[in-house]
Amino acid sequence: MQCDRSRRYRPRVFNFVLxxxxxxxxxxITFGNMxxxxxxxxxxxxVVGSLQSAAPRxxxxxxxxxxxxxxxxxxxVSNIVVAKQVLGSLDKLEPGFIAIPLELRQPLPITLLASTISLTPGTVSTEVSADKRTLYVHALNVENEPKLIAHIKHRYETPLKEIFEC
Amino acid sequence: MTLIDLATALFLLIGGLFLLVGSIGLFRLPDFFMRLHAPTKASTLGIGSILMASIIFFSFKGDGISIKEFLIILFMFLTAPISAHMLSKAALHVKQKPRQDTLNLDRLNAIRDRTNWASRS
Amino acid sequence: MLNTVILAVSAMIGISLLLNLWRFMIGPHILDRVIALDTMYINAIALIVILGIFMGSPLYYDGALFIAMLGFVSTSAVCKFILRGDIIE
Structure with missing residues (x-):
C-alpha cells in the first residue's frame, strides 16, 4: 500500500512530542524537568514500541x-439539542440502531470515526462488523434514517478520509 | 466583580447545568442504550466547561498561566467515547432489552454477532 | 458574587450525585450501576475542581486527575469482566 510509507519513524516523533x-x-518548567x-x-x-500497531500517515x-x-x-451545538430531548417528553423520542457503511479501511481512522460519533450527542457507536465494513450506531432520536447516515458520512467520514489519504 | 469573575461564573454555570442534564438523563431515560447517551456526552461537556472555568480563574488570579487542567479535559474527551463503546458492547453481550419501539430492533442479533448488515438483509 | 455561583453550582452537582446514587441503587442490571458509578466519578471531579476554585488553591488538580484515571480504568475493567468473564486476557 502506498499510504504506509515512512511510518517507521513518524509515530516515534509524535510520541516524543506528546x-x-x-x-x-x-x-x-525547569531545566532538570525538561x-x-x-x-x-x-x-x-x-520500550513500548512493539505494542503499537501500524498507523497510516x-x-x-x-x-x-x-x-x-x-x-x-x-x-x-448538539449537546443543547440533546438536553432539550432529555428534559422533554420521552414518548416523542424514536431511538434506533442504524448501520453506516464504511469507506475507511484502516483501524485507526475507524476508531477515530467511532469516537467522533460517540462524542457527538445523539449517537453512540455500538459495534463494528467483523469485516470492518459496517459501523453500527445507536441513535437517541432517528427522524430520518437515510438522512442521518448521509449526514454522518458527509460531515465526519469524508474529512477523515482526506486527512489520512486512504 | 471583574470580567474574569464573570467569565468564570459563566463557565461554571454552563458546566453545572450540563452535569445536571446528564444525571437527569441517566435517571429518567427508559432503557440502557438510551441511558448511555446522557452521561457520556452531557457530563463530558460539563466537566470540560468547569475545567475551563478553572483554567480562566487560575490563569488570571495566580502567578502565571495554568493549563494543567487542559490535561484532564483531554483525558476525559479521549476516554469518554471508549468507555461508552465498551459499555454498549457489554450491554449487547448480556442481551439488554432496548425499548420496544426502537428502530431495527429485529436486527439486534446480527449486530451482536458482528455480521455485515448488507449481507444479512 | 463568584462565591454565590460556586455554591449554586455545587448544589447542582450535589443533586446530580443524588440522582446517580438513586440510579446506582435501583439500576436493574449491573451495567446500569457501572454507568451510574462512572457518572459519579465525573461529578466528583467537578466537585473537587470547584473546591479548588473556592479555596483559591490549584493543589486539588492532582486529585482530580487521579480520580479521572481511576474512573476510566475501573469502568473498562468491569466491562472487560462482563464481556469475557476475565479481566486479563
Missing amino acids: LFVVWILLTD LLAAILAYLIPM VAKPLKGAGYVLVLLGDII
Missing part, C-alpha cells in the same frame, strides 16, 4: 486541526 509536553504540563522529560520521552516509546495535519474545531462546535 510525552514531552505531558511531562512538562504535569511538573514545572532534561528528564526528554530522556523519558525518548526511552518510553522505545497523517497527510494533512492542518485539515486535522480544522476537523477538531468543527467537532468541538458540533459537540456544543
Whole structure:
C-alpha cells in the first residue's frame, strides 16, 4: 500500500512530542524537568514500541486541526439539542440502531470515526462488523434514517478520509 | 466583580447545568442504550466547561498561566467515547432489552454477532 | 458574587450525585450501576475542581486527575469482566 510509507519513524516523533509536553504540563518548567522529560520521552516509546500497531500517515495535519474545531462546535451545538430531548417528553423520542457503511479501511481512522460519533450527542457507536465494513450506531432520536447516515458520512467520514489519504 | 469573575461564573454555570442534564438523563431515560447517551456526552461537556472555568480563574488570579487542567479535559474527551463503546458492547453481550419501539430492533442479533448488515438483509 | 455561583453550582452537582446514587441503587442490571458509578466519578471531579476554585488553591488538580484515571480504568475493567468473564486476557 502506498499510504504506509515512512511510518517507521513518524509515530516515534509524535510520541516524543506528546510525552514531552505531558511531562512538562504535569511538573514545572525547569531545566532538570525538561532534561528528564526528554530522556523519558525518548526511552518510553522505545520500550513500548512493539505494542503499537501500524498507523497510516497523517497527510494533512492542518485539515486535522480544522476537523477538531468543527467537532468541538458540533459537540456544543448538539449537546443543547440533546438536553432539550432529555428534559422533554420521552414518548416523542424514536431511538434506533442504524448501520453506516464504511469507506475507511484502516483501524485507526475507524476508531477515530467511532469516537467522533460517540462524542457527538445523539449517537453512540455500538459495534463494528467483523469485516470492518459496517459501523453500527445507536441513535437517541432517528427522524430520518437515510438522512442521518448521509449526514454522518458527509460531515465526519469524508474529512477523515482526506486527512489520512486512504 | 471583574470580567474574569464573570467569565468564570459563566463557565461554571454552563458546566453545572450540563452535569445536571446528564444525571437527569441517566435517571429518567427508559432503557440502557438510551441511558448511555446522557452521561457520556452531557457530563463530558460539563466537566470540560468547569475545567475551563478553572483554567480562566487560575490563569488570571495566580502567578502565571495554568493549563494543567487542559490535561484532564483531554483525558476525559479521549476516554469518554471508549468507555461508552465498551459499555454498549457489554450491554449487547448480556442481551439488554432496548425499548420496544426502537428502530431495527429485529436486527439486534446480527449486530451482536458482528455480521455485515448488507449481507444479512 | 463568584462565591454565590460556586455554591449554586455545587448544589447542582450535589443533586446530580443524588440522582446517580438513586440510579446506582435501583439500576436493574449491573451495567446500569457501572454507568451510574462512572457518572459519579465525573461529578466528583467537578466537585473537587470547584473546591479548588473556592479555596483559591490549584493543589486539588492532582486529585482530580487521579480520580479521572481511576474512573476510566475501573469502568473498562468491569466491562472487560462482563464481556469475557476475565479481566486479563
